[in-house]
Amino acid sequence: MMGNRKDPSPLYDLKYVGEITVDFRFTSEQEMFRKSVRDFMKKECPLDFVRDCDTKEIFPRKIIEKMSELGWLCIQVPEKYGGIGCGAIEMGVFLEEVARGMNGLAQAIYSSVIFAADYILRYGNEEQKKNILPKIVQGKLFFSFGLTEPGSGSDAASLSTSAVLNGNHFVLNGQKTFCSCAKVADYIFAATRTDKNVPRHKGITTLLVNKNAPGVVVRPIKKLGHKSMDLCDVFFTDTFVPTTNMVGNLNEGWINILDNVSRERFYLSAICVGAAQAVLERSLQYAKERFQFGKPIGHFQLIKEKLANLQMELDAARLLMYRAAWMIDENIPYQKETSIAKLFSSEMYMRAASQGMQIMGGYGYTMEFDMQRHFRDAKLYEIGGGTSEIQRLIIAKGMGLGS
Numbered sequence: 001m002m003g004n005r006k007d008p009s010p011l012y013d014l015k016y017v018g019e020i021t022v023d024f025r026f027t028s029e030q031e032m033f034r035k036s037v038r039d040f041m042k043k044e045c046p047l048d049f050v051r052d053c054d055t056k057e058i059f060p061r062k063i064i065e066k067m068s069e070l071g072w073l074c075i076q077v078p079e080k081y082g083g084i085g086c087g088a089i090e091m092g093v094f095l096e097e098v099a100r101g102m103n104g105l106a107q108a109i110y111s112s113v114i115f116a117a118d119y120i121l122r123y124g125n126e127e128q129k130k131n132i133l134p135k136i137v138q139g140k141l142f143f144s145f146g147l148t149e150p151g152s153g154s155d156a157a158s159l160s161t162s163a164v165l166n167g168n169h170f171v172l173n174g175q176k177t178f179c180s181c182a183k184v185a186d187y188i189f190a191a192t193r194t195d196k197n198v199p200r201h202k203g204i205t206t207l208l209v210n211k212n213a214p215g216v217v218v219r220p221i222k223k224l225g226h227k228s229m230d231l232c233d234v235f236f237t238d239t240f241v242p243t244t245n246m247v248g249n250l251n252e253g254w255i256n257i258l259d260n261v262s263r264e265r266f267y268l269s270a271i272c273v274g275a276a277q278a279v280l281e282r283s284l285q286y287a288k289e290r291f292q293f294g295k296p297i298g299h300f301q302l303i304k305e306k307l308a309n310l311q312m313e314l315d316a317a318r319l320l321m322y323r324a325a326w327m328i329d330e331n332i333p334y335q336k337e338t339s340i341a342k343l344f345s346s347e348m349y350m351r352a353a354s355q356g357m358q359i360m361g362g363y364g365y366t367m368e369f370d371m372q373r374h375f376r377d378a379k380l381y382e383i384g385g386g387t388s389e390i391q392r393l394i395i396a397k398g399m400g401l402g403s
Contacts (some may be wrong), residue, residue, distance in 0.1 A: 026089075026093070030089065030090060030093055033090060033093060033094070034093050034097055037072070037093070037094055037097040037098060038097050038100070038101075040066075040067075040070070041097060041098060041100070041101030041102065042101065044063055044066060045060075045063060045101045045102045045105065047370070049102075050101075050102045050104070050370070051370070051373075053102070053104060053105075053227070053228035054104065054227045054228060054373055055227070055367075057227045057228065057230075058228055059108060059181070059183075059184050059228060059229065059230065060102070060104070060105050060108060060228055061184065063105060064105075064108070064109060064112075064113075064139055065139045067109070067139070068137065068138055068139030069139075071083070071084055071137070072094065073109070073113055073136070073137055073138075073139055074113055074114060074117040074133075074136055074137050075090055075091065075094060076088075076090075076091055076114075076117065076118065076121070077117055077121060077133050077136070077137055078121075081121075081129055081130065081133035081134055081137070082133060082134035082137040082138065083117075083133070083137050087325070087328075087329040088266065088324075088325035088326075088328035088329045089322065089325045089326065089329060091114075091267065091270070091325070092266070092270045092321055092322055092325045095109075095110065095267060095270035095271050095274060096270045096271075096273050096274035096277070096318075096321075097274060098271075098274065099270070099271040099272070099273070099274030099275045099277075099278075100274040100275070100277045100278050101274075101278070102228075103271055103274065103275035103278070103374070103377055104226055104227070104228040104229055104377065105228070106270075106271045106274065106275075107180075107226060107229055107271055107380075108181060108228060108229040110264075110267050110268070110271065111144070111145070111180035111181045111229060112142040112143055112144070112180075112181040112184065112185065113136050113139075113141075113142060113143065114267065115143065115145055115189075115260070115264065116132075116136060116141075116143035116145075116187075116189060117133060117136045117137070118260055118263060119189060119206070119247060119256070119260050120132055120133060120136075120247060121133065122256070122259070122260065123206070123247055123248040123256045123260075124247050124248070127244075128247065141186050141187065142181060142184050142185045142186055142187075143181070143185050143186065143187050143188070143189060144179045144180060144181045144182035144185040144187075144188050144189070144211075144232070144234070145179065145180070145188075145189045146161075146176030146179050146182075146188050146189060146190040146191065146209075146234055147159070147176070147191045147257065148176065148177050148178045148179075149161060149174070149175060149176055149177060150175060150177055154386070154387060154389075154390050156191075156257075157200045157201050157204070157254060158200055159174075159191055159192075159193060159204070160174060160193060161173070161174025161175065161176060161190065161191070161192050161193060161236065162174055162192060162193050162194075162196070163190075163192035163193070163194050163205060163207055163241065164194075165194065165243070165250075168242065168243050169240045169241060169242050169243060170192070170194070170207060170240070170241045170243065170246075171238055171239070171240060171241075172190065172192060172207065172209065172215075172236040172238075172239040172240075172241050173236055173237060173238060173239070174192070174235075174236050175233060175234070175235050175236070176188070176190060176233070176234045176236075177221075177233045177234075178221070178231055178384075179218075179231070179232045179233070179234050180229060180230070180231055181229055181230060182211070182218050182230065182231075182232035182234050183218055183220055183230035183232055184230065185211055186210070186211060187208050187209060187210060187211060188208075188209045188211055188216070188234055189206060189207075189208060189209075189247070190206070190207050190208075190209050190234075190236070191204060191205075191206055191253060191257055192204065192205055192206070192207055192253075193205075194250060194251055195251050198251070201254050202251060202252075202254065203251050204251065204252075204253040204254040204257070205246060205248070205249075205250050205251055205252075205253045206246070206247045206248055206253040206256065206257065207241045207245055207246055207247070208241075208245040208246075208247055209236070209239060209241050209245070210241075210245075213239050213240065213241070214238075214239065214240070215236055215237040215238050215239035215240075216234065216235070216236060216239055217234070217235040217237070218232050218233070218234050218235075219232060219233045219234075219235070220232050221233060224376050224379065225373070225376030225377040225378075225379065225380055226376075226377050226380055261385070261386065262334065262335045262338050262339070263328065263338065264385050265324075265338040265339055265341065265342035265385055265386065265391075266321065266324045266325060266328060266334075266338045266341060266342070268342050268345075268346065268381055268384070268385045269317065269320070269321040269324065269338070269341040269342045269344075269345040269346070270321055270325075271381070272317065272342075272345035272346050272348065272349040272378075272381050273314065273317050273318050273321050273345055273349075275349055275374060275377070275378070276310075276314050276317065276345070276348060276349045276352045276353075277314060278374070279310070279349070279352045279353055279356045279371070279374050280307070280310050280311060280314055280352065280356075282356065282370065282371065283306075283307060283310065283352075283355070283356040283359045283360070283371075284298070284307055286359060286360050286363075287303050287307060287359060290360075297359070303359060306355045306358065306359055307359070309355075310351075310352050310355060310356075313348045313351065313352070314348065314352070316344065316348075317341070317344050317345040317348045317349075320337075320340055320341040320344055320345065321341045321345060323337060323341070324337045324338045324340075324341040335394065335398060336394065336395055336397075336398030336399075339386070339391040339394040339395050339398075340391075340395055342381075342385060342386070342391060343388055343391035343392065343395070345381075346378075346381035346382050346388065347382060347388060349374075349378045349381060350378040350379060350381070350382055352374075352378075353371065353374040353375040353377075353378040354375065356371045356374065356375075357371045357372065357375055
């Protein structure tokens with residue numbers, strides 16, 4: 001999508017202006033992939049299906065299984081583990097198009113499989129990669145990530161869930177909250193404290209916990225939006241976890257968690273861009289078809305302004321998202337840029353959903369139309385994956401303004 005250059009300095013560093021070649025076109029293969037995903041979503045996720053998943057709180061497992069048959073579930077996984085070996089740009093294309101058709105499906109795919117595949121691919125040992133990654137790609141295993149606790153949210157490193165090493169297993173005790181897809185998951189990725197005598201950013205280990213192991217209890221949480229994806233509390237009481245289920249090194253999990261969460265922000269920005277594209281399309285269609293005072297409301301200046309602003313912000317969010325993807329693929333430090341993309345796209349999606357409801361007037365507020373679903377779903381992205389406030393702190397730190 002973007003022209004390559006040898007120097008990894010940021011695109012906007014003025015001293016490199018004379019050397020930069022930027023190409024915003026996708027390759028023919030990427031365009032074909034986009035069309036394939038878009039056509040699939042039109043066929044498999046009609047509006048009635050999307051509405052049923054929302055109102056009846058149905059996890060879209062069958063659609064996810066169909067995607068696995070096409071090899072799309074974890075396209076970033078290398079071929080030797082059953083995947084396709086695509087990069088971040090292709091992942092952006094995939095999630096954007098899925099979210100355009102059903103943002104709840106895109107979020108469910110990310111939460112239940114993509115995060116886990118990324119984590120194991122980057123930090124797991126070879127045996128874990130060979131045993132687990134093919135099953136993820138085939139849609140045979142689903143996961144949930146347990147990081148947040150009742151007493152640790154934005155301050156995630158203050159987690160207290162403990163895992164005590166005892167021979168060839170850990171004994172796990174504690175509680176995780178806001179665990180996406182824990183109800184349908186086979187395993188819970190649990191960030192645990194394995195050494196209480198070191199600074200809080202150390203002594204953290206990631207364990208893969210069988211959801212059906214003795215001592216594991218999952219309790220669903222009622223929530224405002226994303227009804228097709230469950231959100232749960234997970235309790236661990238003297239739960240045995242084999243040491244072979246430790247992902248990464250003992251007491252060194254925090255740095256891995258931070259890096260994966262930075263990549264998560266890119267994925268979430270792609271979902272927000274795709275969902276906001278759907279909001280724009282439906283708002284524009286309504287503005288062309290709704291007549292007041294003898295003409296379509298889209299002919300009125302204030303409606304034009306709302307739609308023009310929405311298009312402008314959506315384009316900006318898309319560029320920020322694909323810039324982050326390019327930096328990930330080029331192995332350029334991306335922590336600040338993924339936070340920028342996530343912050344802008346999440347707040348843009350929330351504004352888009354709000355303006356979409358305003359354009360539709362009273363109809364936008366009714367459950368019969370879908371703008372209210374976007375309004376309910378959009379708020380999650382200003383909170384999940386790191387709040388907007390935390391993103392601003394990360395960006396400021398990346399600008400050299402301290403920790």
